[in-house]
Amino acid sequence: MAARNPLSRERIVDASFGLLESEGWEALSMRRLAQELDVWPMAVYRYFRDKDELVEALVEHAALAIELPDDRGDWRERLRGILAAVRLTLDRLPPELRGRLGALLVDPDGVAATGTEVLESAGLDPEAARLAWSALAAYTIGVVEIGPGDDGFEYGLERLLDGLDQPQPLSA
Amino acid sequence: MAARNPLSRERIVDASFGLLESEGWEALSMRRLAQELDVWPMAVYRYFRDKDELVEALVEHAALAIELPDDRGDWRERLRGILAAVRLTLDRLPPELRGRLGALLVDPDGVAATGTEVLESAGLDPEAARLAWSALAAYTIGVVEIGPGDDGFEYGLERLLDGLDQPQPLSA
DNA sequence: ACCTGAACACCGTTCAAGT
DNA sequence: ACCTGAACACCGTTCAAGT
Numbered sequence: 062m063a064a065r066n067p068l069s070r071e072r073i074v075d076a077s078f079g080l081l082e083s084e085g086w087e088a089l090s091m092r093r094l095a096q097e098l099d100v101w102p103m104a105v106y107r108y109f110r111d112k113d114e115l116v117e118a119l120v121e122h123a124a125l126a127i128e129l130p131d132d133r134g135d136w137r138e139r140l141r142g143i144l145a146a147v148r149l150t151l152d153r154l155p156p157e158l159r160g161r162l163g164a165l166l167v168d169p170d171g172v173a174a175t176g177t178e179v180l181e182s183a184g185l186d187p188e189a190a191r192l193a194w195s196a197l198a199a200y201t202i203g204v205v206e207i208g209p210g211d212d213g214f215e216y217g218l219e220r221l222l223d224g225l226d227q228p229q230p231l232s233a
Numbered sequence: 234m235a236a237r238n239p240l241s242r243e244r245i246v247d248a249s250f251g252l253l254e255s256e257g258w259e260a261l262s263m264r265r266l267a268q269e270l271d272v273w274p275m276a277v278y279r280y281f282r283d284k285d286e287l288v289e290a291l292v293e294h295a296a297l298a299i300e301l302p303d304d305r306g307d308w309r310e311r312l313r314g315i316l317a318a319v320r321l322t323l324d325r326l327p328p329e330l331r332g333r334l335g336a337l338l339v340d341p342d343g344v345a346a347t348g349t350e351v352l353e354s355a356g357l358d359p360e361a362a363r364l365a366w367s368a369l370a371a372y373t374i375g376v377v378e379i380g381p382g383d384d385g386f387e388y389g390l391e392r393l394l395d396g397l398d399q400p401q402p403l404s405a
Numbered sequence: 406a407c408c409t410g411a412a413c414a415c416c417g418t419t420c421a422a423g424t
Numbered sequence: 425a426c427c428t429g430a431a432c433a434c435c436g437t438t439c440a441a442g443t
Contacts, residue, residue: 091417101428103418112417156332163378189388196389199375206335206374207367216361217368223399224392263436273409275437284436 086155136183151205166198258327308355323377
């Protein structure tokens with residue numbers, strides 16, 4: 062069984078998410094994880110230096126799994142779709158990991174690329190687009206941390222989009 | 234020494250903050266804390282049911298310690314001051330505790346009272362003021378989680394305030 | 406009844422001993 | 425050289441034994 066199903070970073074990450082979903086953050090221990098994978102307790106250390114490196118991989122995995130919608134609609138509609146996807150991913154993550162995903166959301170290699178692209182297409186210069194994306198990402202993270210309903214998310218998002226549309230309206 | 238300086242929730246909370254500041258979140262264990270207070274390891278359990286209750290008290294303490302500025306200036310200026318104070322408090326807290334403070338920021342008994350009051354004085358009805366305050370608090374939490382510079386904070390905040398000033402400008 | 410600390414059931418990680 | 429698991433230095437918390 063273990064021979065037919067050798068360990069790999071991917072299998073470890075998958076098992077970690079399984080544990081997080083079924084039993085939550087406190088269940089994710091190196092020992093419990095090894096048990097779940099049916100390997101000896103130290104085996105995971107061949108693939109990850111320590112627990113922190115594993116957690117970082119989990120967060121990166123979650124960031125890559127953000128499902129961006131089709132690029133239809135005007136800039137506001139596109140940003141709504143992107144941020145809804147970001148919010149969904151943040152919501153699924155245990156609170157302990159959300160802050161770490163937050164940092165990745167503004168990494169130019171991730172969703173930020175799409176976000177700033179949309180903002181630039183609306184007429185913002187690159188620097189303003191970067192700042193605007195950071196603001197939108199920050200707002201979305203904060204909403205998840207506070208944890209209100211959808212009403213709250215939409216209200217603030219529309220006000221922020223209104224503000225970005227100032228003083229002269231951006232192009233559709 | 235221990236007799237002249239009996240334990241209390243306040244002393245425990247103070248010692249906990251000392252430990253957080255000097256050695257960080259991972260140093261805050263019930264055993265280490267007792268050692269710092271020079272009491273037997275289980276003494277803290279007379280004042281807090283478990284570690285989670287202590288942590289909740291820490292977060293509440295931080296929330297109460299937010300130093301609101303004088304209520305000078307128009308509504309935008311006042312909100313800038315309040316949110317700067319909120320941001321400072323969030324920044325001082327270890328990342329593991331920020332999410333929990335986030336929830337308190339929208340509690341009607343805390344800073345939210347002042348925040349919504351300012352927004353209502355600007356002309357928003359109570360429900361809109363509540364939503365607007367949640368949006369401002371969420372944005373501030375998110376900025377701290379992402380951790381950009383001051384430029385980023387101000388840009389997004391001004392855009393959000395612009396958006397709240399829409400479609401008809403609010404009163405000064 | 407209360408104070409105390411030994412003990413339980415865990416951690417993450419190191420490292421020596423075996424192959 | 426590599427695989428393995430015993431062991432180290434911790435946790436939060438329970439609970440039995442002492443006063």
